Amino acid sequence: MADGTAPSxxxxxxxxxxxxxxxxxxxxxxxxxxxxxxxxxxSWAFLVEVLQVPPFVAPSPTAVIATLIAKFxxxxxxxxxxxxxxxxxxxxxxxxxxxxATVFVHKKSAEEAFFPVVVLINTxxxxxxxxxxxxxxGNGMEPKxxxxxxxxxxxxxxxxxxxxxxxxxxAMELMRVLSASPREIFFKLRVQxxxxxxxxALKIAASTAVIGAIVGEWIGSTVGIGALIIQAxxxxxxxxxxxTVVVGSCFSVxxxxxxxxxxxxxxxxxxxxVA
Numbered sequence: 046m047a048d049g050t051a052p053s054x055x056x057x058x059x060x061x062x063x064x065x066x067x068x069x070x071x072x073x074x075x076x077x078x079x080x081x082x083x084x085x086x087x088s089w090a091f092l093v094e095v096l097q098v099p100p101f102v103a104p105s106p107t108a109v110i111a112t113l114i115a116k117f118x119x120x121x122x123x124x125x126x127x128x129x130x131x132x133x134x135x136x137x138x139x140x141x142x143x144x145x146a147t148v149f150v151h152k153k154s155a156e157e158a159f160f161p162v163v164v165l166i167n168t169x170x171x172x173x174x175x176x177x178x179x180x181x182x183g184n185g186m187e188p189k190x191x192x193x194x195x196x197x198x199x200x201x202x203x204x205x206x207x208x209x210x211x212x213x214x215x216a217m218e219l220m221r222v223l224s225a226s227p228r229e230i231f232f233k234l235r236v237q238x239x240x241x242x243x244x245x246a247l248k249i250a251a252s253t254a255v256i257g258a259i260v261g262e263w264i265g266s267t268v269g270i271g272a273l274i275i276q277a278x279x280x281x282x283x284x285x286x287x288x289t290v291v292v293g294s295c296f297s298v299x300x301x302x303x304x305x306x307x308x309x310x311x312x313x314x315x316x317x318x319v320a
Contacts, residue, residue, distance in 0.1 A: 104284040109291065112284040120273075120292045127270040128296060130186055130258035134193020135250055139201045141194065143243070146205035150235070156206070167199040171257060175264040189261030189269070196257035197250035204246035208239025244308040251300040259293060 086106045092098070093105045100108065113120065145163075149156035174195060178188040212235055220230050262271025270293045277286035 101281045101283055104287055108284045109287045112288040113291065116285065116288065120288065123269050123273045123289075124292050124296060126186075126268045127255065127258050127262065127293065130189040130261070130269070131193050131254040131296075131300070133186075133190045134195075134257055135197055135254040137190065138194030138197030138254070139247060139250060142198045142201035142246075143205055146202050146209060147231075149202075149206050150209040163199065163202065166195075171196055171260050172263075175261050178261070179265050184265045188264070189258050189266070192261040193254040193257035196253045200249045200253075201243070201246040204242040205239055208242030209235045211242075212238050240312050244304065244312060247304045248301055248308070251304045252297045255293060255297045255300065 090106050093103055104112075145159075149160065171192060175188065175192055178191045182188040182191060216234055217230070220234055225233070258269070259271035259274070262269040263275060266272040270289055273289045274286060277283070277289060
């Protein structure tokens with residue numbers, strides 16, 4: 046009896062220690078970011094107070110929070126426009142990247158011919174692309190969506206091509222031995238292998254899509270986060286300027302975490318790949 050009880054007690058103790066360690070790790074992941082944000086806000090308030098920074102140069106955190114509360118409805122109306130542009134550009138740019146990556150993997154001649162063109166377009170700064178797209182597409186939401194799509198496109202294309210091509214040779218040979226069709230090889234092997242790479246790119250695109258939409262609004266728009274930033278800058282309303290930046294950044298963070306959550310639900314068989 047004693048011989049059987051001791052091992053089971055040891056296993057139970059090990060399991061309890063493991064659960065406790067996992068719980069501490071979970072709380073650490075939650076509390077450390079909050080502590081970092083709190084330290085940043087306290088440092089900001091301290092420096093503004095000690096250095097006597099004028100409010101039109103850098104407002105205090107309390108002034109920014111007060112503006113967020115007082116002008117919450119206006120900020121949300123403008124955020125809704127930017128969010129629609131960013132989400133539409135995110136979807137359009139990533140779908141185009143996935144489609145072209147599929148073509149590149151199956152047609153090497155197409156990759157060799159057109160990949161340098163893609164790289165060339167990507168090297169053009171966003172602020173230079175924006176006026177051209179405004180001239181081509183008008184002053185509505187279309188150029189903002191196009192800019193967000195372009196800024197998402199290249200990272201997803203590169204990661205998707207890499208993921209589709211970096212298939213285990215032994216797995217590929219096994220599929221061929223089993224007489225798998227090209228369609229089966231693509232969907233059951235290449236696509237599955239590319240998902241970690243794809244989600245790494247999507248997490249990057251989640252932030253850059255918002256940046257693209259805001260930059261597009263700087264060029265020509267009367268609504269949206271970008272337009273509100275320009276208006277607040279011209280009016281020297283720094284509290285509103287900072288509040289607008291905070292709202293845009295919070296949306297980017299939430300978008301990033303939404304993609305990360307989707308990745309955890311979809312990619313369960315291996316750790317995410319860092320782009």
